[in-house]
Amino acid sequence: MTLRPLAKAGSQVSLSARTKMVADLRREGITDERVLEIIQKLPRHEFVDESWRAEAYKNKPLPIGQSQTISQPYVVALMTQALLEGATPRKRVLEIGTGSGYQTAVLAELGISVFSVERLKALSEVARERLARLGYRNIHFGYNDGNAGWASHGPYDGIIVTAAAAEVPQALLDQLDKNGRLVIPVGPPQNQVLRVIDRKLRGFDTREIAAVSFVPMLEGRA
């Protein structure tokens, strides 16, 4: 996979802050060099409100408005690594929960065609503008309830959900291609696990890889 250069690289200060963050991610067990390289170069400070920029390279979630948060870098790295692991190429990926667009950018940097769905119009629009400004062309934005997936562009080699579902939506399983993989946090607040579900010739293989804490996946759009 070839990595494309980013339009905007950011300042020296954010560069060294990112280097430290990547070292932390390595220490916490992230091993996929493609993912680490992308996090090293992505200007996370561009994905949060101005007032939170100083915090952008700490390994924690931050508010992005509308009571939503940009995911913790470790969790973004873990989910992306889980999606990529193994021999199946992931060329077309559906993301549910665009939010700030940071995870979206990580996927786009991998050369993936990304289909990203967000239920909050305000966030979807800000992310769309931001990612266009940063120079991405391989992202398609949907303003919709991601519980239904995005059938017209499916099936997908991978689906990443960045909000916690009470149960795995059937539509997402249906839109997985043969050997497709769904990475999704499932469960009530305080008790969520990150599930990795692989579509097999018959049925699905499921494993749980980490305890996580996401905002809930809601219904409808607003």
Ligand code: SAH
């Ligand atoms: N990956 C994003 C995470 C944002 S938080 C980031 O790092 O910035 C989760 C996002 O999922 C929120 O923006 C929330 O509005 C969105 N979301 C919640 N339920 C959804 C649904 N049913 N369909 C689409 N998006 C949803």
